[in-house]
Amino acid sequence: xxxxxxxxxxxxxxxxxxxxxxxxxxxxxxxxxxxxxxxxxxxxxxxxxxxxxxxxxxxxxxxxxxxxxxxxxxxxxxxxxxxxxxxxxxxxxxxxxxxxxxxxxxxxxxxxxxxxxxxxxxxxxxxxxxxxxxxxxxxxxxxxxxxxxxxxxxxxxxxxxxxxxxxxxxxxxxxxxxxxxxxxxxxxxxxxxxxxxxxxxxxxxxxxxxxxxxxxxxxxxxxxxxxxxxxxxxxxxxxxxxxxxxxxxxxxxxxxxxxxxxxxxxxxxxxxxxxxxxxxxxxxxxxxxxxxxxxxxxxxxxxxxxxxxxxxxxxxxxxxxxxxxxxxxxxxxxxxxxxxxxx
Amino acid sequence: xxxxxxxxxxxxxxxxxxxxxxxxxxxxxxxxxxxxxxxxxxxxxxxxxxxxxxxxxxxxxxxxxxxxxxxxxxxxxxxxxxxxxxxxxxxxxxxxxxxxxxxxxxxxxxxxxxxxxxxxxxxxxxxxxxxxxxxxxxxxxxxxxxxxxxxxxxxxxxxxxxxxxxxxxxxxxxxxxxxxxxxxxxxxxxxxxxxxxxxxxxxxxxxxxxxxxxxxxxxxxxxxxxxxxxxxxxxxxxxxxxxxxxxxxxxxxxxxxxxxxxxxxxxxxxxxxxxxxxxxxxxxxxxxxxxxxxxxxxxxxxxxxxxxxxxxxxxxxxxxxxxxxxxxxxxxxxxxxxxxxxxxxxxxxxxxxxxxxxxxxxxxxxxxxxxxxxxxxxxxxxxxxxxxxxxxxxxxxxxxxxxxxxxxxxxxxxxxxxxxxxxxxxxxxxxxxxxxxxxxxxxxxxxxxxxxxxxxxxxxxxxxxxxxxxxxxxxxxxxxxxx
Numbered sequence: 001x002x003x004x005x006x007x008x009x010x011x012x013x014x015x016x017x018x019x020x021x022x023x024x025x026x027x028x029x030x031x032x033x034x035x036x037x038x039x040x041x042x043x044x045x046x047x048x049x050x051x052x053x054x055x056x057x058x059x060x061x062x063x064x065x066x067x068x069x070x071x072x073x074x075x076x077x078x079x080x081x082x083x084x085x086x087x088x089x090x091x092x093x094x095x096x097x098x099x100x101x102x103x104x105x106x107x108x109x110x111x112x113x114x115x116x117x118x119x120x121x122x123x124x125x126x127x128x129x130x131x132x133x134x135x136x137x138x139x140x141x142x143x144x145x146x147x148x149x150x151x152x153x154x155x156x157x158x159x160x161x162x163x164x165x166x167x168x169x170x171x172x173x174x175x176x177x178x179x180x181x182x183x184x185x186x187x188x189x190x191x192x193x194x195x196x197x198x199x200x201x202x203x204x205x206x207x208x209x210x211x212x213x214x215x216x217x218x219x220x221x222x223x224x225x226x227x228x229x230x231x232x233x234x235x236x237x238x239x240x241x242x243x244x245x246x247x248x249x250x251x252x253x254x255x256x257x258x259x260x261x262x263x264x265x266x267x268x269x270x271x272x273x274x275x276x277x278x279x280x281x282x283x284x285x286x287x288x289x290x291x292x293x294x295x296x297x298x299x300x301x302x303x304x305x306x307x308x309x310x311x312x313x314x315x316x317x318x319x320x321x322x323x324x325x326x327x328x329x330x331x332x333x334x335x336x337x338x339x340x341x342x343x
Numbered sequence: 344x345x346x347x348x349x350x351x352x353x354x355x356x357x358x359x360x361x362x363x364x365x366x367x368x369x370x371x372x373x374x375x376x377x378x379x380x381x382x383x384x385x386x387x388x389x390x391x392x393x394x395x396x397x398x399x400x401x402x403x404x405x406x407x408x409x410x411x412x413x414x415x416x417x418x419x420x421x422x423x424x425x426x427x428x429x430x431x432x433x434x435x436x437x438x439x440x441x442x443x444x445x446x447x448x449x450x451x452x453x454x455x456x457x458x459x460x461x462x463x464x465x466x467x468x469x470x471x472x473x474x475x476x477x478x479x480x481x482x483x484x485x486x487x488x489x490x491x492x493x494x495x496x497x498x499x500x501x502x503x504x505x506x507x508x509x510x511x512x513x514x515x516x517x518x519x520x521x522x523x524x525x526x527x528x529x530x531x532x533x534x535x536x537x538x539x540x541x542x543x544x545x546x547x548x549x550x551x552x553x554x555x556x557x558x559x560x561x562x563x564x565x566x567x568x569x570x571x572x573x574x575x576x577x578x579x580x581x582x583x584x585x586x587x588x589x590x591x592x593x594x595x596x597x598x599x600x601x602x603x604x605x606x607x608x609x610x611x612x613x614x615x616x617x618x619x620x621x622x623x624x625x626x627x628x629x630x631x632x633x634x635x636x637x638x639x640x641x642x643x644x645x646x647x648x649x650x651x652x653x654x655x656x657x658x659x660x661x662x663x664x665x666x667x668x669x670x671x672x673x674x675x676x677x678x679x680x681x682x683x684x685x686x687x688x689x690x691x692x693x694x695x696x697x698x699x700x701x702x703x704x705x706x707x708x709x710x711x712x713x714x715x716x717x718x719x720x721x722x723x724x725x726x727x728x729x730x731x732x733x734x735x736x737x738x739x740x741x742x743x744x745x746x747x748x749x750x751x752x753x754x755x756x757x758x759x760x761x762x763x764x765x766x767x768x769x770x771x772x773x774x775x776x777x778x779x780x781x782x783x784x785x786x787x788x789x790x791x792x793x794x795x796x797x798x799x800x801x802x803x804x805x806x807x808x809x810x811x812x813x814x815x816x817x818x819x820x821x822x823x824x825x826x
Contacts, residue, residue, distance in 0.1 A: 057458070057462070058457075058458030058459070058461065058462045058463070059458055061410075061413055061453075061454040061457055061458070062451065062454040062455050062457075062458070064413070064417065064454070065446065065450045065451050065454045067417060068416075068417055068420045068446050068450055069443075069446045069447070069450075069451075071420045071421050071424070072420050072439070072442045072443050072445070072446045073443055073446070074424075075423060075424065075431055075435050075438075075439045075442060075443075076435065076439025076440050076442060076443040077439070077443075079431055079432050079433075079434075079435025079436055079439055079511070080432050080435075082423075082424045082428075082431050082432075082435060083424060083428035083429065083431045083432035083435070083750075084428070085424070086421060086424030086425045086428060086431075086750075087424070087425060087426075087428045087750040087751060087752055090425050090750075090752060090756055090760070091756070091760075093421055093425055094425060094760045094763065097417060097418045097421055098418075098763060098764070098767050100414055100417055101414040101415065101417075101418070101767060101768075101771055102767075102771065104410055104413060104414035104417075105410050105411060105414055105771055105774075105775060107410060108406055108407045108410045108775075108778075109407075109774060109775065109778060112407065112778035112781065112782070113774070113778065123771075153429075153432055153509065154428070154429065154750075154751045155428065155750070155751055156751070158753075159752065159753055159755075159756040302435065302436045302439060302440075303436050303511075303513050303514065305513075305514055305515075305517070306436045306437075306439065306440050306514055309440050309514070309517050310439075310440045310443050310444070313443070313444050313447055313448070314443070314447060317447040317448055317451075318447065321447065321451045321455065324451075324452075324455045324456070325451070325455055327455075328455050328456070328458055328459060331458075331459060331463055331466050331467055332458065332462070332463075332466070
């Protein structure tokens with residue numbers, strides 16, 4: 001690789017960060033629109049539902065593209081991990097894909113279906129809920145470890161291995177967290193009664209999210225010895241305390257912002273903060289493994305020339321993508337105005 | 344393998360099913376995105392209302408088809424891992440990079456600007472809106488570029504070495520990987536097919552409305568006429584180009600995958616002095632014969648080797664376990680070619696009608712065009728079946744067998760998910776097709792642009808909800824209201 005000779009930083013670590021970044025952006029962005037889909041169930045008024053849908057209609061497709069980047073990027077940068085994780089978590093991943101089919105088409109279909117609109121409203125609600133649950137179960141299933149045959153480079157477990165109390169717990173936790181994001185998004189994008197209801201719901205969901213973060217965080221170190229040592233050995237304990245304090249502080253600030261009169265976008269940003277903290281915690285637990293605790297990022301990494309070739313494109317294109325994604329959000333900024341249609 | 348439904352066969356059926364369903368949408372939206380960009384450009388340039396009317400008409404259909412393409416495409420990006428994990432592990436270092444480039448350079452571009460294209464005309468102004476339309480159109484073609492590159496590499500692998508320890512394909516030269524020997528031919532043939540598919544759908548819808556106007560003794564709207572004329576120009580010009588490209592692609596296949604061409608031609612036997620072009624026959628893999636064959640002597644040699652007496656090898660030179668299933672390849676190839684020539688015929692017919700000044704007044708032409716509306720979709724599927732089944736028994740041709748590529752899954756797991764895919768795809772995409780047909784049932788007239796998007800659902804600046812009472816208007820069937 002004459003192109004990068006002499007450069008000492010580790011491309012595998014860079015790629016691990018790129019994939020983690022794609023997954024984090026996905027979780028944040030599709031998180032709020034999946035959460036909004038679940039909150040659809042609690043809002044029966046048609047106009048409120050239209051406002052909710054319209055607040056994400058121009059951007060949901062871009063949000064979901066980060067999932068494709070997560071999957072495609074994993075195949076490209078860590079092919080072995082892709083080949084081990086997907087068969088191991090077959091059922092939740094297929095369920096997630098099919099759920100995303102339902103809720104994705106609902107954006108278009110509900111405007112075209114006349115009297116059957118309720119059908120696609122429910123496709124939107126249930127699709128969003130199942131996708132969120134399946135994503136959480138997938139995360140839980142990965143965290144608790146996967147049974148692999150190292151020599152054959154293949155998954156060696158059965159097709160129900162993923163199903164444990166822990167993975168289900170993480171599934172529910174992700175559902176609650178996504179609903180929190182969705183409610184905070186709607187606080188930012190709506191006005192009046194709908195916004196007031198979302199403030200109240202977000203408050204409850206914030207408490208739920210913090211509790212679930214607590215339970216998952218306490219449970220995780222006992223899943224694998226590596227996690228335990230990471231969090232309770234050496235500098236880990238200090239970090240654990242710091243993270244716990246940060247989560248509680250963010251939760252308190254979020255609660256205050258939901259009850260206060262500050263700018264309507266603040267709760268959403270604070271909820272993002274909670275997710276970023278949680279995601280960072282996951283990273284601390286898993287590093288340096290990509291399939292805990294069997295395969296490290298280096299063992300799963302694509303060869304160096306693949307990494308280089310992709311990094312050239314990624315380093316140019318990802319900033320451009322972020323720029324025009326930000327532009328699209330900016331174009332559709334501000335409140336969804338339910339009155340504008342009359343004039 | 345056919346003795347029982349093993350996991351590999353189920354996984355193959357599942358992939359064939361999901362990818363076939365998926366590809367119907369891009370085959371339509373690649374062309375439609377470009378058509379919309381052209382329509383919007385013509386509207387901005389000429390300020391003729393009919394172009395805006397056509398843009399608004401087709402953009403609604405585009406949004407539906409695109410959404411279905413997106414959700415069925417997300418499934419594809421994970422199917423490689425869920426069902427073909429060994430392939431993913433081994434080929435990932437090579438094909439992963441172009442697939443990542445597809446996401447980065449195409450999917451984000453489409454998704455990022457689709458919202459502005461659909462909702463943003465009033466928010467960003469005509470110039471930026473036009474740019475968004477172009478970005479979406481360019482994105483769809485970029486997407487085709489990368490994914491066809493990956494697919495072509497699986498047919499004509501190049502630019503790699505095999506890692507002795509892991510069995511992985513390691514890239515040695517990404518230029519050779521991307522521009523592998525069959526890629527330029529396949530890309531040209533596929534993208535042209537997408538444009539033709541769209542042209543025939545647009546032409547079919549226009550022709551059906553021309554017939555409807557005639558039945559009701561009403562003059563056709565300017566928008567309908569323009570739509571028909573544009574579509575028929577495409578058929579006239581692009582169908583012959585496509586036949587030429589297909590021929591070139593076939594010659595390339597003969598060079599790199601001769602067994603596939605043997606199956607396409609039904610050549611079980613070698614023909615040392617000129618091979619016949621079989622028009623019909625029943626391929627029989629058991630006896631390795633083409634039963635009831637009807638052929639034109641020496642024509643196949645003329646087409647493939649440009650000489651009547653050129654020798655052509657048959658499948659008797661290929662070991663049994665390296666042969667593709669002949670029956671499927673033989674028939675799907677014939678369906679594709681027959682549709683291709685029918686498209687050429689319709690294009691010429693429309694050209695004659697045009698020169699006689701009867702393009703909008705030829706009911707039989709319009710009937711034929713209506714009938715051929717979906718023909719591109721069928722041809723595209725038949726073509727993909729020809730090339731993909733013709734690649735068997737390999738995933739990476741000559742290097743990695745299909746049976747050795749599958750994920751270590753139990754048959755019940757694959758079978759269950761297959762059933763789920765079949766049921767849900769038919770229900771969801773069936774409903775979507777009904778909605779598209781309903782939209783196509785409306786006449787594209789100037790009302791499309793004047794009607795202030797009253798009941799068009801989300802196709803307005805985001806954040807504007809339908810006025811109260813609109814539901815009632817829809818129920819009452821307000822004129823021109825989108826149902």
